[in-house]
Amino acid sequence: MPDSSPSPLDPINAYLRTELPLTHAMGIAVTSWDGHTVTLTAPLAPNMNHADTAFGGSIAALGILAGYTLLFLAMRDRQISNRLLIQKSEVDFLRPIDTELRATATAPDSPTLDTFLETLRRKRRARISLPSSIFTGQLLAATHTGLYIAFLY
Amino acid sequence: MPDSSPSPLDPINAYLRTELPLTHAMGIAVTSWDGHTVTLTAPLAPNMNHADTAFGGSIAALGILAGYTLLFLAMRDRQISNRLLIQKSEVDFLRPIDTELRATATAPDSPTLDTFLETLRRKRRARISLPSSIFTGQLLAATHTGLYIAFLY
Numbered sequence: 621m622p623d624s625s626p627s628p629l630d631p632i633n634a635y636l637r638t639e640l641p642l643t644h645a646m647g648i649a650v651t652s653w654d655g656h657t658v659t660l661t662a663p664l665a666p667n668m669n670h671a672d673t674a675f676g677g678s679i680a681a682l683g684i685l686a687g688y689t690l691l692f693l694a695m696r697d698r699q700i701s702n703r704l705l706i707q708k709s710e711v712d713f714l715r716p717i718d719t720e721l722r723a724t725a726t727a728p729d730s731p732t733l734d735t736f737l738e739t740l741r742r743k744r745r746a747r748i749s750l751p752s753s754i755f756t757g758q759l760l761a762a763t764h765t766g767l768y769i770a771f772l773y
Numbered sequence: 774m775p776d777s778s779p780s781p782l783d784p785i786n787a788y789l790r791t792e793l794p795l796t797h798a799m800g801i802a803v804t805s806w807d808g809h810t811v812t813l814t815a816p817l818a819p820n821m822n823h824a825d826t827a828f829g830g831s832i833a834a835l836g837i838l839a840g841y842t843l844l845f846l847a848m849r850d851r852q853i854s855n856r857l858l859i860q861k862s863e864v865d866f867l868r869p870i871d872t873e874l875r876a877t878a879t880a881p882d883s884p885t886l887d888t889f890l891e892t893l894r895r896k897r898r899a900r901i902s903l904p905s906s907i908f909t910g911q912l913l914a915a916t917h918t919g920l921y922i923a924f925l926y
Binding site: 641668676678680681682685709 | 794799833862865866
């Protein structure tokens with residue numbers, strides 16, 4: 621049964637729907653965040669291609685957004701006001717996706733994250749490379765690597 | 774004044790709208806094909822991000838689709854029935870896009886294309902790497918490289 625009670629993920633989902641209309645068209649939802657790993661899902665129908673599997677463009681967009689959302693939430697949890705952009709994106713498509721799309725991104729180890737945050741404080745901008753994974757069911761279907769840049773407000 | 778007379782691009786645009794619903798949500802149109810270079814456009818509004826410039830996911834999807842459409846049209850012109858998939862996608866984001874998005878992809882030189890088509894005939898599958906460019910106005914805003922695989926029917 622769908623849970624319609626307020627969720628701590630409501631604000632990020634409202635933000636994405638409002639600020640990134642394509643995420644709404646794709647049906648993307650942030651479904652979990654434990655302070656370390658974020659999970660996003662999207663139904664297949666709006667993201668279908670001519671072979672009735674997921675469009676590569678949808679997979680790339682979901683991979684980009686998984687890394688973006690991870691950084692967004694990690695910085696929000698630390699109350700760091702910033703602006704995030706992507707500089708480079710790479711996707712390897714490993715197998716077709718014929719189910720709901722699910723993407724996860726996990727925070728880097730503490731020294732890497734600490735270096736990023738320290739550089740951001742010192743230089744007011746910092747870059748970080750973040751992998752994300754896109755699954756069909758339990759199977760890895762694509763890997764994404766994004767190079768993101770954050771600017772302090 | 775918009776030209777509403779039938780265009781030789783109507784079938785490819787109808788195909789994309791039907792088979793790849795996200796291209797419809799993004800407002801993507803194939804606007805020119807001269808047998809060598811294909812141009813696609815998309816309005817900014819449905820592809821906007823939180824900074825009122827184009828979402829990286831939209832840019833990646835448009836870059837993927839430009840190379841895909843180039844191959845699709847080049848093979849259609851040669852009456853080669855095939856299925857196309859993307860295996861790898863790389864995007865370098867060079868500057869923000871605050872206008873309509875425009876992407877172009879150009880057929881590779883004859884020897885490269887001939888080798889690809891000859892491999893496809895012989896092995897019933899062949900891979901090709903294709904660059905595409907995404908512009909804001911006259912300025913290059915992102916470069917995409919896609920590795921595509923074609924299968925003969």
